[in-house]
Amino acid sequence: MGQRVRVCIVAAKYNEQFADALVENTVDEIGVLMPSTRVDLIRVPGAFEIPVAVATVLEREKPAAIIALGVIIKGATAHADLVAGSVTQFLQGLAVEHRVPVINEVLLVDDEKQAYARCIGANLNRGKEAARAAASMVDVFHELDRTMPKDTGRAKKTRHA
Ligand SMILES: Nc1c(NC[C@H](O)[C@H](O)[C@H](O)CO)[nH]c(=O)[nH]c1=O
Ligand SMILES: CC(=O)[C@@H](O)COP(=O)(O)O
DSSP: OOOOOEEEEEEEOSSHHHHHHHHHHHHHHHHHHSTTOEEEEEEESSGGGHHHHHHHHHHHOOOSEEEEEEEEEOOSSSHHHHHHHHHHHHHHHHHHHHTOOEEEEEEEESSHHHHHHHHTSSTTOHHHHHHHHHHHHHHHHHHHHHHSOTTHHHHHHHHHO
């Protein structure tokens, strides 16, 4: 029997009401879409701390997907934009470097109304979206492993050299 699929959620605590709802919706939807999945949850203080936690998880184990969750609400200064831009860039870099899907739902919103709609409301819920994207990428990677085993390219090159 195959190993149980593992998904890791790295979620910021900042803007707690919204961040917690994002986590809850993500976990609930994973339960619906991938019921036998083991879900590990790591909480960090703010969105800025997400990439270092993701990098550490990737260094120590290789889950089928990592889901990054955070809620950045724009303030009076450029702080929110700087944090959001940096987090987004590092998450994509880590995903590509380690070849593990990193789902990015570190949200940059204008105000609490936008945060409510995306974290608590049903229609735009980014927690459910995160779970759907993770489930989809787990399927994509299983299919890639099945149809393109890792050393296929090198083996072909060697044969034709
Ligand atoms: N303003 C928000 C933050 N700011 C905190 C930073 O993420 C970080 O924890 C701090 O700069 C120390 O390194 N974090 C959020 O997740 N959301 C915000 O709206
Ligand atoms: C303290 C923060 O991280 C964030 O709320 C920045 O807010 P501001 O831009 O108003 O200083």
